[in-house]
Amino acid sequence: MSGSKVIAAAPLAVSLGDPAGIAPELIAEAWRWRGDAGLTPFFVVGGAGLLAAAARTRGFELPVVPIADPAEAPAAFASGLPVLGDEDAAPAFGTPTPDGARLALHSLTQATALAVSGAAGAIVTGPIAKSRLAEVGFTQPGQTEFCADACGARHDDAVMMLAGPNLRTVPLTVHVALTEVPGLITRDLIERKARIVARALARDFGLAPARIAVTGLNPHAGEDGRMGREEIDTIIPAIKGLSAEGLAVTGPHPADALFAAHERDKFDVALCMYHDQALIPIKTLDFDAGVNVTLGLPIVRTSPDHGTAFGIAGKNLASPGAMIAALRMAGECAARRATTGQTA
Numbered sequence: 001m002s003g004s005k006v007i008a009a010a011p012l013a014v015s016l017g018d019p020a021g022i023a024p025e026l027i028a029e030a031w032r033w034r035g036d037a038g039l040t041p042f043f044v045v046g047g048a049g050l051l052a053a054a055a056r057t058r059g060f061e062l063p064v065v066p067i068a069d070p071a072e073a074p075a076a077f078a079s080g081l082p083v084l085g086d087e088d089a090a091p092a093f094g095t096p097t098p099d100g101a102r103l104a105l106h107s108l109t110q111a112t113a114l115a116v117s118g119a120a121g122a123i124v125t126g127p128i129a130k131s132r133l134a135e136v137g138f139t140q141p142g143q144t145e146f147c148a149d150a151c152g153a154r155h156d157d158a159v160m161m162l163a164g165p166n167l168r169t170v171p172l173t174v175h176v177a178l179t180e181v182p183g184l185i186t187r188d189l190i191e192r193k194a195r196i197v198a199r200a201l202a203r204d205f206g207l208a209p210a211r212i213a214v215t216g217l218n219p220h221a222g223e224d225g226r227m228g229r230e231e232i233d234t235i236i237p238a239i240k241g242l243s244a245e246g247l248a249v250t251g252p253h254p255a256d257a258l259f260a261a262h263e264r265d266k267f268d269v270a271l272c273m274y275h276d277q278a279l280i281p282i283k284t285l286d287f288d289a290g291v292n293v294t295l296g297l298p299i300v301r302t303s304p305d306h307g308t309a310f311g312i313a314g315k316n317l318a319s320p321g322a323m324i325a326a327l328r329m330a331g332e333c334a335a336r337r338a339t340t341g342q343t344a
């Protein structure tokens with residue numbers, strides 16, 4: 001589900017992620033593979049020394065090019081990894097620290113602001129440990145909501161989609177306890193997010209009309225109300241309402257069978273009721289190429305599907321596939337918006 005090399009209007013801003021995790025080594029690795037992967041030029045906010053140290057753990061010397069302005073990144077990109085700003089941290093791969101979390105938050109804040117201002121064509125976020133960043137002032141449930149706040153958007157209007165070569169899924173509810181999920185699923189939430197997904201797939205991926213498969217919440221999608229009434233009371237009315245608006249929506253589909261190979265060709269994106277319903281199939285099928293992309297915002301934001309992986313950081317074990325896929329997708333979406341002029 002990705003294409004050939006594209007040129008975005010502006011370079012991509014990359015945030016470091018937690019410096020104790022695998023993000024710095026994967027950013028360095030992505031720069032190394034920039035030609036083969038056909039990546040749009042990107043720069044990182046902060047962490048010059050850290051990125052060079054991370055590259056050494058993977059057996060190569062990373063040339064870092066300090067830049068004072070994002071506009072310098074495209075010219076610098078061929079000879080080294082452009083890094084904006086002096087903020088840095090001592091390498092401590094595998095051991096998260098408050099200083100590292102502060103650097104991650106600084107990098108995320110600056111990189112997002114550059115995307116909002118248009119100086120960067122998109123933001124690609126390195127994975128963070130939300131609990132670690134919360135200790136140093138991060139107030140949102142995740143980077144998705146952080147980006148929404150930076151854009152002045154409602155949290156519900158920033159829609160998380162996981163996209164890989166085999167599948168796209170959207171979790172309707174995200175970082176909440178499973179016990180809260182039934183109460184959060186409303187007709188309004190389903191309709192609001194489905195409309196955002198349909199618009200964003202047309203605008204950013206050229207998929208119109210997108211075929212949206214909506215899952216049930218309960219086993220067998222409720223089995224006609226014998227195993228829960230959310231399908232009858234909420235999900236089916238939402239699907240009917242969306243269909244009446246002209247969206248290509250089907251369901252509710254029992255989630256256990258929806259991701260089988262013979263079903264996946266029938267839809268472009270699955271709108272799932274909760275986090276694991278959406279993320280388990282993607283991470284099972286497409287872990288090394290899975291991208292977390294935020295739909296519905298005026299900025300393009302992507303991230304690899306995986307997390308900080310502290311346990312393998314600095315050990316030359318982490319696959320750069322998802323980071324490279326996130327960079328590629330950000331470049332493609334930004335280029336599409338630059339070409340069509342559509343940002344909102």
Ligand SMILES: NC(=O)C1=CN([C@@H]2O[C@H](COP(=O)(O)OP(=O)(O)OC[C@H]3O[C@@H](n4cnc5c(N)ncnc54)[C@H](O)[C@@H]3O)[C@@H](O)[C@H]2O)C=CC1
Pocket residue numbers: 022126127128129130131143292303304305306307308309310311312317318319320321322
């Ligand atoms: N985009 C983001 O900022 C995300 C952040 N996280 C955060 O990451 C932290 C750790 O979460 P986990 O659930 O343990 O998920 P995780 O993705 O960090 O790790 C899960 C398993 O996959 C392995 N793994 C992860 N990425 C890999 C790669 N590129 N190559 C090879 N193996 C890889 C890890 O070693 C571990 O065994 C949490 O604090 C969570 O909040 C999790 C997902 C996304």
Ligand SMILES: NCC(=O)COP(=O)(O)O
Pocket residue numbers: 141142143144145279292303
């Ligand atoms: N499980 C997905 C995840 O944790 C990423 O969330 P976000 O930081 O992209 O909002």
